[in-house]
Amino acid sequence: MNKNNVCIITLGCSKNTVEAETVAGLFVKEGFKIISNVEEADIIVIHTCSFIQDAQKESKYQIQQAGLLKQKNKNLKIFVSGCLAQLLQDKIKKEYPFIDGYVGTGNFDKIVKLIQENKFFFKTKVAGGVTNFKTRVLSTNLPSTYIKISEGCNHKCSYCIIPNIRGSFTSRPVKAIVDEAKFLADSGVKELNIIAQDTTSYGIDIYQKLSLSKLLKEISKINQFKWIRLLYAYPSTINKELLETIYEKENICNYIDIPIQHVSKNVLKNMRRPTNTRQIIESIKNSFPNIILRTSLIVGFPNETDADFKELVAFIKQNYFEHVGIFAYSDQKTAISYKFKNKISKEIIEERLNILATEQFKNVIKNNKNKIGKTFEVLPEFVSKNKVWGRAYFQAPEIDNMIIVSKRDDISLGQFTNIKIKGYKDYDLIAK
Ligand code: SF4
Incomplete structure (x- = not known):
């Protein structure tokens, strides 16, 4: 294939962004040109997301849009990668016969080689992920980016299909991460956001113990970083050592994103998540009051009663979280919760979303007022x-x-x- 213009459309979360940037670097290394205008592309790669139904819809919409461009330009090649390709596997070709190839989450970084060899249809493979980060081409001029410290997840949250798509939890070695961090610092990055499906289990597989604190200490030695920020922390693996490291190291932000999803024991049990999130958050805030917390919540999980929801609202009123992402429960066919009875109606979910958002908005106003003059x-x-x-x-x-x-x-x-x-x-x- 000619070394032509490649447009990579990245959907979903920051983990996909990091992968797309890495693969963009592989294309550049092989003489292709990365462009942002899809209309001028010879090759379009759509790096998809399938976390919730809306994300799947958006991914499918982008594939269809690329298909429309192919009607005008018969030479255009379209490749689909990422979570939706992994989820649908061979069905993706049946749904979208105009696509030229697809790769799963485990072999996205092979896409350049496969395109060069004109091997247009490949099997999907779970696990492994993108590992060669040394070629990363940052998609923004800003001095802020993400670094992925592990792939996959060993938790079995009943609403989530990610472990099936991304495979089991696999940490990257400290050295590989620090090398990539140094490369990013030398490229001008000042803010490094630590990401994974589950950041706080870091090291448990390769070092047999929770090692995020050790990793953060190593990264914080890179003086060029002003802000190192921890995202996607799993509540039950946050330990004192980690919190102390965050508190003590000047260039690690006093900020943690801890998606707790709910606080009611009934709901958390049904979600197959730790049931003591309330205690975990209270204990963090009591010991380290200056750490800013962010969380995500799911409203309308099957069997969520009025009492469960009221418990969540009462907890949010405590204003432990400066930032809250509130999501309506999204039914996914391959998730365990799909089979749960007592689904909550759309109207009730909508009503609960509004109530919770209103309560959190009051917190935001209070927190914003406290910052005036500072x-x-x-x-x-x-x-x-x-x-x-x-x-x-x-x-x-x-x-x-x-x-x-x-x-x-x-x-x-x-x-x-x-x-x-x-x-x-x-x-x-x-x-x-
Ligand atoms: S922690 Fe739960 S929600 Fe997050 S990726 Fe793992 S299984 Fe999914």
């Missing part, structure tokens, strides 16, 4: 009209609220700047 180091990320949008240490990229500043000469994108908070507008903070 000065924070802010990373300006983009400009829109005459405003600059940035983030402080207590705000993760892409998922949290932001700080909006009027455009000024002393603010440049990607350059950390001290900014005083003057007010707030809905979720976002405002500075002059």
Whole structure:
């Protein structure tokens, strides 16, 4: 195949972004050109997501859109990779006969070689993931990115299909991660966000003990990083050593994303998750009150009673979390919970979502008011009209609220700047 223009469309979470950036680097190494305008592409790679139904719909929509482009340009090649390709396997070719190839989650990094060899249809393979990170081409000019420390997951949350798609939990060795972190630091990265399906189980498979604290200490030695941030922590494997490391190391943000999903024991039992999330969060906040917490919650899980939901609302009112992502339960055919009885109606789910979002919004306003008059180091990320949008240490990229500043000469994108908070507008903070 000619060394032509490749457009990679990345859907879903930051884990997919890291994989797509790595594969983009492999294409570049082999003489292909990465472009962002899909209309000019000779090859389109759609790196899909299938975490929830909406994500699957979006992935399918993007495949169809690429198919429309192929009607105009018969030479266009379309490849599908990632979670949806893994989930559907051979069915993807039946659903979308115009695609030229598909690869599973375990062999995405082989795609360049396979395209070069004109092997257009390949089998999917679970586990292994993308491992050759040295070729990564960052998809943004900003000094902020993600690093993936493990692949797969050994938990069996009843609503989740990820372990079937991504395989069992496999940590990367400390050295490989630190080498990649150094490469990113040398490329200008100042904020490193630690990701995996489950970050806090890091090391249990290859070192036979929880080793995230050790890994973070190694990464924090890289002085170029200003902010190292922990995302996707599994509640029951957060230990004192880890919290102390986060607290003590200057360049590790006092911020943890801990998706707890719920607090009611009944619901958590049905979800097959640790039932003591309430105690875990209370204990973290009692011992380390300055650590900012983010979480995700699922509303309307099968069998969630009014009492279960009220318990969740009461917990959220405690304002332990600065940021909360609230999701409606999404039924997935291959998940264990698909077979559960007592599904909650759409109307009740909608109502519960609104109640919970309203309660969390009150917390946000309270927390925003507390920040007025304080000065924070802010990373300006983009400009829109005459405003600059940035983030402080207590705000993760892409998922949290932001700080909006009027455009000024002393603010440049990607350059950390001290900014005083003057007010707030809905979720976002405002500075002059
Ligand atoms: S921890 Fe649970 S929700 Fe997260 S990937 Fe593993 S099984 Fe899925």
